[in-house]
Amino acid sequence: MIIGGDNEELAGYIGRQFESDELLQEQVHLDFNAPHMITVCGKRGTGKSHTLGVLMEELMQLPRAARDNLTGLVVDAMGIYWSLQVETREPDLLADWDISPDDFPVTVYYPAGLEEKYEDVSEYFHEGFELYPSELSVDDWLYLLDIDETQAQAGLLSEVIELTEDEFGSFYGLGDLTQKIEESDESSNVKEALLRRLEKAKSWGIFSASGSRIDEIVTGGDFVILDLSGAGALPWNVRTMLTGILVRKMYNQRSFERSREEVSRIKGQFSESEFPLIWLFLDEAHLFAPSGSKEPSTEPLVEWVRQGRRPGLSLVMATQQPGALDSRILSQCDTLIIHRLTAGKDSEAVGDRISELHNTRQISHYMEQIPKDPGYAYVMNDDSEKIVPVKIRPRQSWHAGGSAKLEEYLNLTESS
Numbered sequence: 399m400i401i402g403g404d405n406e407e408l409a410g411y412i413g414r415q416f417e418s419d420e421l422l423q424e425q426v427h428l429d430f431n432a433p434h435m436i437t438v439c440g441k442r443g444t445g446k447s448h449t450l451g452v453l454m455e456e457l458m459q460l461p462r463a464a465r466d467n468l469t470g471l472v473v474d475a476m477g478i479y480w481s482l483q484v485e486t487r488e489p490d491l492l493a494d495w496d497i498s499p500d501d502f503p504v505t506v507y508y509p510a511g512l513e514e515k516y517e518d519v520s521e522y523f524h525e526g527f528e529l530y531p532s533e534l535s536v537d538d539w540l541y542l543l544d545i546d547e548t549q550a551q552a553g554l555l556s557e558v559i560e561l562t563e564d565e566f567g568s569f570y571g572l573g574d575l576t577q578k579i580e581e582s583d584e585s586s587n588v589k590e591a592l593l594r595r596l597e598k599a600k601s602w603g604i605f606s607a608s609g610s611r612i613d614e615i616v617t618g619g620d621f622v623i624l625d626l627s628g629a630g631a632l633p634w635n636v637r638t639m640l641t642g643i644l645v646r647k648m649y650n651q652r653s654f655e656r657s658r659e660e661v662s663r664i665k666g667q668f669s670e671s672e673f674p675l676i677w678l679f680l681d682e683a684h685l686f687a688p689s690g691s692k693e694p695s696t697e698p699l700v701e702w703v704r705q706g707r708r709p710g711l712s713l714v715m716a717t718q719q720p721g722a723l724d725s726r727i728l729s730q731c732d733t734l735i736i737h738r739l740t741a742g743k744d745s746e747a748v749g750d751r752i753s754e755l756h757n758t759r760q761i762s763h764y765m766e767q768i769p770k771d772p773g774y775a776y777v778m779n780d781d782s783e784k785i786v787p788v789k790i791r792p793r794q795s796w797h798a799g800g801s802a803k804l805e806e807y808l809n810l811t812e813s814s
């Protein structure tokens with residue numbers, strides 16, 4: 399069975415159907431041919447991140463010609479998806495599933511200025527990424543540096559940004575900004591306060607002059623992981639800001655590219671895509687687009703899910719709290735993968751969504767039946783009337799997102 403499409407070659411094997419707690423032979427595939435907006439939800443430890451990993455593995459196993467025209471882009475705020483590069487350490491789990499252990503060639507980017515922190519793990523964390531300070535608006539800066547627009551520092555900042563841009567255009571570094579602050583006639587305590595804040599921004603390592611530009615990391619055929627955990631050095635508002643900028647840039651570039659493709663097609667020409675289709679993965683999505691408050695990533699993500707189908711942009715998100723996710727995003731999803739949820743706001747958010755589409759029994763009915771082990775889910779798609787019970791398949795590569803258990807250290811001491 400293929401959920402959300404009918405092209406067998408361009409679908410991914412996500413698991414097998416179950417009935418009560420019995421696993422059936424029927425394989426379930428998910429369509430990758432059309433763009434999709436997929437939400438994976440469930441309470442803690444029910445297998446959401448693992449499911450995202452399965453979808454990533456399947457995308458990377460599409461036929462070569464399809465893969466060459468798409469990029470998988472993982473915004474990895476927890477730093478757990480690098481382990482796609484390592485074969486599963488539990489190959490026995492794969493018996494009966496018709497798959498073999500495998501490792502996947504992904505490129506992992508980290509904030510370029512934090513290279514030293516990543517030195518010990520450079521085998522799996524490959525390249526630095528960076529941002530030009532000019533990519534941030536004055537408002538972005540005020541948000542990042544936590545400055546109120548009525549503060550004198552805000553006036554000084556907007557003045558020096560304007561001066562620096564007049565002099566250097568888009569190509570300036572943090573050092574140019576600090577120099578302009580030092581040269582300013584503003585009082586020394588305002589200048590010093592602003593310089594201290596910019597010093598902090600330097601420690602995030604994203605304004606380095608040595609890495610790859612954030613919009614240059616997406617090329618067809620690649621699978622890219624952006625490690626925004628930044629070895630713990632990136633505050634949360636920096637992560638959502640980076641995600642917002644990235645999502646907006648990808649959206650704009652891909653939309654333009656789509657228009658170019660359409661023009662060529664009208665003229666009867668075949669043109670190779672210069673900017674690939676994108677499958678964006680976002681774990682813990684409610685932190686990037688929360689309901690109730692606004693993050694810099696909220697509007698770019700809403701735009702992505704609302705308008706992404708025409709240019710060929712897909713989104714796979716996971717969240718423990720669908721009820722805490724901006725409702726404009728949940729309402730645009732065409733596919734829901736629902737792991738076990740407890741009663742309350744989160745079940746209700748998903749239940750509302752299901753009954754809106756299917757007029758079926760309430761979510762609680764399904765949640766009473768779902769087995770307690772991780773990996774069980776109900777999958778539904780707008781195009782079909784059915785809600786399909788699926789046990790998600792084991793991972794071919796290692797899932798680094800499981801719990802750290804104390805016993806691991808016991809084994810370590812015993813063997814040393």
Ligand SMILES: Nc1ncnc2c1ncn2[C@@H]1O[C@H](COP(=O)(O)OP(=O)(O)OP(=O)(O)O)[C@@H](O)[C@H]1O
Binds near residue numbers: 718773
């Ligand atoms: N389909 C599956 N088959 C076998 N084991 C699974 C499956 N899905 C998850 N697991 C196991 O369950 C554990 C929890 O999975 P995972 O980390 O994906 O949960 P999660 O829902 O993302 O949790 P959290 O909300 O804490 O992020 C992991 O150890 C993982 O290996």
Ligand SMILES: [Mg+2]
Binds near residue numbers: 446799
């Ligand atoms: Mg998780």
